[in-house]
Amino acid sequence: MILRALQTLLLLLCVSACAAAPAPRPLLTDYTHTAWTELDGAPSGVTKFAQGPDGWLWIATPTGLYRFDGVRFERADTVHGQPLQSSNLMALTTTPDGAVWVGYRIGGISVFRADGATHYGASAGLRLSGVMHLEAAPDGALWAAMRDGVAVLPKGARRFRYLGREVGLPENGIFQILFARDGTTWIGTNKGAWFRRQGETRFTQAWPRKTLVSLCEAPDGTIWGNDFAKGYYRVHTVAPPAGTADTPELAGISMRYDRGGTMWVTQTDRVERVLDPGTPAAPDQRLDALNGISGPMIGATFQDREGNLWIGTSRGIDRLRPNRLRTLPAPRQLEYPALVAGPEGDIWVGDYAADLWRYGLDGPLRREPTGALTAGYTAPDGVVWLGGTENLLRRGVDGTWSAIAYPVAAHAMRVHALQQDCDGALWVAFSTGRQLYKLAGDRWLQGGGVTGLPDLLTTSMARDADGNVWMAHPSSTVTIVAGNAARNLGPDQGLRLGTVMTLAADGRAMWAGGENGVTLYRNGRFDVLRGERDEAFRGVSGIVRLPGGDLWLHGAAGLYRIAAPDLARWLANPGEAVPFERFDAQDGMQGHAPQLRPVPSLRRDRDGVLWFATTGTVGTIDPARILRNPLAPPVHIIGVLADGVRHAPAGNGVLALPQGTRNLQVEFTALSLSMPERVRLRYRLIGLDPAWQEASGHRQAYYTNLAPGSYRFEVIASNEDNLWNTAGATLAIDIPPTFVQSGWFKLLLAVAALLLLSTAYALRIRFITQRMQERLQERLTERTRIARALHDTLLQSIQSLLLSFDAHTRRLQEGTPERNRLDQTLNLAERLLVEGRDQIMALRASSSPEVLELTLGQFGKGLAAHRPHAFDMRILGTPRQLQADVHEEIYVIAREALFNASHYADAASIELELDYGDTAFVLRIRDDGCGIDEAVAAAGHRPGHFGLIGMRERAACIGAALAIVSRSGVGTEITVTVPSGKAYAS
Template sequence: MTHLPSLRHAVALLWLLAALLPARAAPGPVPADYTHTAWGSLQGAPVDVLKFAQGPDGWLWIATATGLYRYDGVRFERSDSVHGHRLYSSNVLGLLAARDGALWVGYRLGGVTALRPDGARTYMEADGLPGGAVFHIAEAPDGTVWVAARDGVAALRPGASRFEPQGESVGLPARRMFQILFARDGTQWVAALGGAFFRPPGAARFTQAWPRTTLMAMAEGPDGAIWASDDQSRYYRLHTSAPAQAPRPEYTASGMHFDRAGQMWLLHPDAVERAGAPAAQRLTLQSGLSGALPQTFFQDREGSIWIGTSAGLDRLRPNRLRALATPRHFDHPGMIAGPDGSVWIGDYAGHVASYTADGTGKPVLRSGFAAAHRAPDGTYWIGDDQSLHRRMADGTWQTVASPAGLRGLDPQALLQADDGALWASFSGGGLFRLKDGTWTRDGGLAGFPAALALTMARAADGTVWMGHARNQVSLVGRDERVRRLDARQGLQLGTVLALTPDGGTMWAGGEAGTALYRDGRFLALHGSGGETFRGVSGIVRLPGGDLWLHGADGIYRIGAAALAGWLRDPAQAVAFERFGALDGLRGHASQLRPLPSLVQAPDGQLWFATGSAIALLDPARIPRNPLPPPVLIRALTAGDRHYPVAGGAVTLPQGSDTLQIGFTALSLAMPERVRLRYRLEGVDHGWQEAVGRREAFYTNLAPGTYRFRVTAANEDGLWNEAGATLDVQIPPTFVQTPWFVVLLTLGGAALLFAAYTLRMRHVTRRLAERMQERMHERLAERSRIARSLHDTLLQAVQGLIMSFHAHVRQLPAGTRERERLDLALDRADRLLVEGRDQIMDLRASAPPPDLAEALREFAAGLAEPAAQAFEMTVTGLRQPLRPQVSEELQAIAREALCNAGRYAQAERIVLEVDYGSAAFTLRVHDDGCGLDAAVAQAGGRPGHWGLVGMRERAAAIGATLRMASGPGQGTALEVTLPAARAYGVAEQRGDAESATESEPADSWYRGQQR
């Protein structure tokens, strides 16, 4: 079915032809294969930029009339000093970064300073330097530094201390020297007020070149030609000999420069122009130039171009992705590889053209481009909202009408099956198959999803695959049966946007990710860092094994080795490389149509379509940055104080425990992708990634020596493994030294020992108190039992004995019965006495805490069954006696009281206790029968050990015991003990004991009787 071309198509063809004509129209916008960035005062950048320079350290130095600045890719910094050495002036004009690392700074009002890490020197007229403004500083191949100034030219040879003026003696004018240029062929050129002068290698003098007029700025072209401008901004090609015709200006510009690729750049008062084919391209104020009066040009070591203007500076960074240079913009373009090595591109404007990589195009078809397909037999299908077009084998086109009722609806996807039938999906119209000239909905088959089919592909076995919206895929086999795949087979892509066969497997891309169908299951592809590869609408697997994806977040390259590892273990995250806006991609992959958004041309280049542009990339020759970024540790702050780090080592004050370390990586091309990692050895267990910052913070650091290391990688992952290091030493305070630790340990041990001792004393005391309490309880119980026995049993027995005595007296004396009863009663009295003694011992074993009270209770119990009268006196301030002293004194007193009660037949027993300040004294005396002189002399009756025991007890506690007795005179006993031994009071009378012992016994006894 064919129809005549409509008027719309005719108009579109004329527009296409006009667009493709190779006319040199007005220059286009900024070069499409560069990314432009502008900085001004709002971004903290310097203004009125006059010169650029970049040394081996990677810093970009910027000269302005108000100071020297430097840039590391992230921030601009004003530098009043370099390497710690201050500049002579802030009005900088000349600038040179020498190969040996020195930075040469020339001043507008005269003078040059050479700044090196080990020192700085400023040269003036006294050092041979010409006076006036320093316009230019250049370094010769042999290392000689040349200066062009207002008052002449001078050279400083390597190792020299003075500049050598270069004037009329070598053929140069005396004043107004503007520029010095060393050509690639070794010729030296000088631009001056009187013209341009040159000196070939080996020559001693300069010769004036043509034209012979004032020339101010020079540039060397890729062909070796030297260009120079006059004071009217007209550029001439210089000649070393007189030309046949007078030289004429060929360009008008305020500056001419050539990049490393040989491309000419022209500076104009309001624009920067890249001259040459296919058309000049200009960066203007309207297209984003930072300011008027572009006045300097520089290409850094990574290939970026820098422009200095009156209001800021601009960077043009070469893109990895090259934009297809065409005279017009596209409106949602679609692509398909052409039969002649080109790529056919069309959009909604109503035309399709064949383009080569250099941007050359020619018309192909008068049609819009909504969907396209290239069949294995070479047939091409292209469709728009009006009809479909099929390219025949002879190169002619046949127009095929859309299914009835679908005119005005765009085709979404097209695919020619092995049997020659065409499958077509229409947006809003459904799925159809054209076979034998007839359209049939769903191809007459059942089982298709109702959702739109957005993409189609043919598998290796001829199966037709269709990717639908709502997470569905349908397959049509050779047997005309429809099979559906969905989440039950692991499909989790949402809308399916791309299907690409890969041997016996099928790649699928969709709005939610990318997956591979293998062995009846979809395997989701996951990238490192949580990447899901979403919105992929273009997939290409290269013969070498690399996988390329074009999605919503950019272009992805998954290397063959990484992909092979993922195929072995689909659970692992795959490493990938991303290309995006920083690489020159403008827009994102189509999420509806035309599809696919990625095709590979026959020459191997990859073509990527976005909403308004086509980008190209040769996967075999991806532009790479071969320079690892220099790494610099910029600053160290501790305790709000900044410390210099130039020497690579810093010693901080004692007690420092916090650090803030600033560092940077000097990569200017794509600083957004520079990776920085650092570690503080001894603190960090591994490398720390510095994401979005160039500082490291540490707190609670202990004294010691630390090494801080930082490394960086450029945008291509090339690491500077050496990086930069800084040794930081934090001396300890006294309390942080090992000696303090030792002292603290010893002190802690002493405290623990003291605590242990106190605890043991407390436990011992408490244990003794508890034992004493229990003993008192037991002894109190024994006293209670003794009293109970005394008050009940003994008294009852004594009453019974007395009753028997009364009855016995009724018997006649001398009778046998009386004698037997008297003997029995005598034995009963002895038993009663023995029982009373036992009870008294029982009571005596439980003394009260106070000695006097204990003896009072003992004596009272002793006197109860007898007729003796007991008296007791206590004098002095009562004090607790030492336990052993109290025990021995109680034993002595009990023995004395028992003897007085049992044997003295006394009517009165007296107990005296004297708590003296110098000595403790205990006395017991009675008015009984006393002792025989022989008994007293012998120390007691034979077989009785009472007196002996008392003396031994007294000697054990250091007491003095004296006893006096006589027949019919009673007995007196005295025990004296020094206060210090009795209750710990220092003796107040040192010889009290000896004085007492020297007193005669009989006088003491008489005193007792009185």
């Protein structure tokens, strides 16, 4: 008891002895410093910077003009395709119309516009002396500070005019021109500063009456002037009171105010941020060789349209970019700082090896209890609990502190987490799994009297809406303590975070962050939060959900913001990847979120400002006032390489490339000078690319094996705030075809291909036809041989036999049974003979005229050999091949007519005539016999015979006309006429 009383007394003495922190001072670490040297391609010895509406940062040096897009420095020997008159540049400015004005050290001024350039020299009224400064007036005129006077080019004029003694100005030694916000024109010279108020016609010298070559206007309208001897004075338009000391108020060689109203002063070897003009800049407000400035000698300074400060040195160029994240100063270097929610909604900051301080937005305000701190907790009733190295400290609502000794078993351990349950008892987790206690009153209960607790380290604790205490552990384990029972959650419920480092209640749900990401427990399951571009949100040890719905995470890779609408969509569909915004080292974060303790590493104060702790610093960001870049980056196509030959983009946006161009490289850029690393570029070649291509890590597009045609290249870009310039830049590209790529050549190829195919097809058909004809001819020859053999032997013998029988039959008396029976037998034999001849005719399968002549001739001769009549055959005209069906029917008709004439006409002579006329084919058969009996002619056939009827039917089948002329005792003539269109094969 005595020991505890002494500890409490010492603690109270320490608290009462705490001194207030020194006045806070923002650090230069509120800016990100980047240095480029000549090794990076940066120019040195900069005399002027300028930036036009196209976004290029123009840089004038004694050795030439350069431009910078945030990534690459490029020497510009020409502007808009027009050459400079000299590379020794002293003055530079741009105007709202996009014109670039340069002033040469040796004299002369040039202006470059997209449609051309104009050079001003002696013929334009300028004296050939060095141009020190160029400034565009509000009325559009251009003013030039020359070594030998002030030259003015009125808007629209072609000649400069000088202002001198007639308006009260000195005639030489002019260094600077300043147009103040109140409309006053200021001139800085080596004899002093002159001013002319708006509406006046003459200039008046200001005070002090000494050299004031460099002028600067402060936010309050104060004009500062440099005396060319490293001294700055406040310049007055009226004489100061008598006795006023004529001494400089500030040391420096040049001055600039940024858009935030901060004064920046350059010395010979450094740049200083001046917070109080009456007080020298502190070391932590300087940019010099100790913190990496590019060169030992400081030159021109400039602030671009995005708010970056540019500094030229003797060896390169530096940039100071305002950070989105503020790093707060600390009384000493912090080691694993801990954030404690103060009882009044403020933030306290403790440390393993330092004291606890009450902080404000500008830094530490007041020291609280001394000693190391590993964990802190503020209860809903305002009581503050702190886990120190020796005791548990309690600050009551009345502000008094007391110390409570740790349990003996946990005396040498560090506190990991503190949490009060719904009964008012305090859970305390120490640095081993078994050392988990609950402080109820003044008693320590190991394990809190709860069954089912895992034997794992408790890294963090939180309380849900039902008053249950949640405990985070390694091995993807979370414990829920409700009353005297514990329930463990893990991989079976979807928890796969590895070591769970922080818990944050969100209504009836609970967020958990850990090594492997972030999850949300609701409805009995953990839903894994995944970001776009495969972001896993690893190493999260701080989670805050804002009243407006935004979710903030502090992880190993930085600080994340997930907007409320995007989070709402994810809550409705947890499988989707959520958009996010990340703040990291490029935004001013130093170190990373602690990966075990102290946690949570992210808290929100009563004003809505977020506080984050890293491995060595404490910083803030106000979600309502995040520094944004409202300027979408201008996009430019800067070059085209076609088949290894460089082409400048055409001014009219159309580039005609040589015939046969196959390979194309398009170079482009987006002019965002603040964070070019976060600029996103997308491009596409309309006519080839089906969708936008993301330019990852490069600013070129490559295409190979391009076909001739008309293309359109488009490129768009966004800045670090995802603000897109959707208009972007475009370039129409025309690649004419060569002759072999032209449509005519392709048509010729197609025609040639068709000809080749048709020729090949014809040759193939001819070959196949020839082969078929050869095979058919072989078969036909064989069949003809067989038919000839059958005809010349068997049929001729049968025919002779029948004729012999017929001759014997005629000796029998007509009408007798024997004669009739024998006639019937002979008729049957004749039909069999006819069928045999038909089969032999079909076997020959030829409709050639030679075959017709041969077969009919042989048939007629065969008849004449056995009958007492002569046979003659005549061929008229040029023999031609008949159609197959015509050939067959003509053959049958002729054979029937010859047979009838031979058997029934008793003729002495039978004549066969084949007439191959041009209009018709005619078959004629004549005899000089007895003629056709009138009864037979009337009946159309002989009793028991149907030869005449068959001949008529066959003639009708082939469209032929059959005519029979017969006279008794004179003879008979049968004529078959077939029109040539039906008769001939071709």
